[in-house]
Amino acid sequence: MMNSKIGILVTALCGAAAIAPVHAELVRNATVVGANFDLGQVVRGYDTNSASNNKTLSGQVLTRTGVYVTESGTYNQRLSIHLTIGGLFWYALPEGNSFATRLIRFGPGVGQAQGEYSFGDVKEPAAKLQFGLFPMKYNPDAKDLGEYLYRSGTYPGYIQTGGWSFLDAASYMAQGVRLNVSTFGGIIQHDLTLFMERDIEPNGDLTPGYMITAKPAKAFEFGAGVVWSHGLQLRADTVISPNKVSNAYNSKDGIPLLVSGLNYDSLKALGKVDYYTFKGFKVMARAALDFGAMIGGDAIAPDDFKLYTEAAILGVKPYPYYYDKLSERMPIMVGLNIPTFKLLDRLSVEVEYRKSRFPDNIASTLQSVIPVPVDNPADYPDTSTITNDDIHWSIYARRKIRDGVSLCGQVASDHFRPFDNQAAPSYLAATNRTGQWYYLLRLEIGI
Numbered sequence: 001m002m003n004s005k006i007g008i009l010v011t012a013l014c015g016a017a018a019i020a021p022v023h024a025e026l027v028r029n030a031t032v033v034g035a036n037f038d039l040g041q042v043v044r045g046y047d048t049n050s051a052s053n054n055k056t057l058s059g060q061v062l063t064r065t066g067v068y069v070t071e072s073g074t075y076n077q078r079l080s081i082h083l084t085i086g087g088l089f090w091y092a093l094p095e096g097n098s099f100a101t102r103l104i105r106f107g108p109g110v111g112q113a114q115g116e117y118s119f120g121d122v123k124e125p126a127a128k129l130q131f132g133l134f135p136m137k138y139n140p141d142a143k144d145l146g147e148y149l150y151r152s153g154t155y156p157g158y159i160q161t162g163g164w165s166f167l168d169a170a171s172y173m174a175q176g177v178r179l180n181v182s183t184f185g186g187i188i189q190h191d192l193t194l195f196m197e198r199d200i201e202p203n204g205d206l207t208p209g210y211m212i213t214a215k216p217a218k219a220f221e222f223g224a225g226v227v228w229s230h231g232l233q234l235r236a237d238t239v240i241s242p243n244k245v246s247n248a249y250n251s252k253d254g255i256p257l258l259v260s261g262l263n264y265d266s267l268k269a270l271g272k273v274d275y276y277t278f279k280g281f282k283v284m285a286r287a288a289l290d291f292g293a294m295i296g297g298d299a300i301a302p303d304d305f306k307l308y309t310e311a312a313i314l315g316v317k318p319y320p321y322y323y324d325k326l327s328e329r330m331p332i333m334v335g336l337n338i339p340t341f342k343l344l345d346r347l348s349v350e351v352e353y354r355k356s357r358f359p360d361n362i363a364s365t366l367q368s369v370i371p372v373p374v375d376n377p378a379d380y381p382d383t384s385t386i387t388n389d390d391i392h393w394s395i396y397a398r399r400k401i402r403d404g405v406s407l408c409g410q411v412a413s414d415h416f417r418p419f420d421n422q423a424a425p426s427y428l429a430a431t432n433r434t435g436q437w438y439y440l441l442r443l444e445i446g447i
Contacts, residue, residue, distance in 0.1 A: 034446025157314025254320025
């Protein structure tokens, strides 16, 4: 019954066939259904929403079950439509003392609802226009870390991994349009994007972006991009740059008023107050060198032995105190696909480095909608001592068992933020320190 209804919806999205020319052709693809089963554990971690910050997540179980169905079709060989709906059974973390906080929860969702129109030759399009709700992924090699351009903050420059999925989830669920233009026979690709902010506060603004990808040789690829976060703002200036004491700093010495303790109203009357803002530019550069493509042969195939890296600047313009050091706004990720000589389909190791005086915290953004990294600077009197959160890492492995059945796993100290019983993410990553980590196994089935 569900498949029938989804098929009707796809047909409607593909176009009004009743008024189309007689030669119009609508091709509906086979229905795809699947499920995945996750089981793992936080080996070391802490509940970062706890007031005392000592409520342990260590030993708590990670278990999720996801289901999905995908319908797709193509109209006149140019317009393709894809719709995926599904749901996730999950448990809140940390486990509470009451039965109600330990109940399994279910969240329905849309995995994609997108269309893609091809211009020019349908076999080798000169350009493609993608629109709707779709996963945006520009770094094909990243499995867990990286993908900073769209899924990370600007001010503050917090980093995200995971979400509703912890495994192979290095992408951003975009809502908007993406125009891909191919030049020089596909050697250079240009992407123009215009996305609505739906996950990064304040929501609703439009963020334009541009990326370029070049592959001058089969073994080498590089790319770069820039986005203007909240560049086309639909909200008032006081939302993008709140006129509040918690967001204010002395324009003379650059010290936040919450740190200096100076009187907000007096300084404001003297015109000596400035405010932090959510609006700003992020830039990204990446490169990949495929040793497998260079070596060739059956034992090591392309992508089996590959070195890749990505770096970003989360906020190009410096602002005093919180955002005055460029190095603290610059995460760097290096990854390596390690050949296993067909024992595994993929084995990837990724390491990330960013040294910052302040924790990777979303509390002020999520709760107060203030563009500063910490709610109360007094909680961090000596931020220079925070050194054990500079490095994060991830190990990912995947193996196809048979058609439609795969097994994958991940061991990581990344930026995943577990959901509480209200589906709100924790302010800090559960494995915020380098020595904190978790493991997760997944069985995937699909037909």
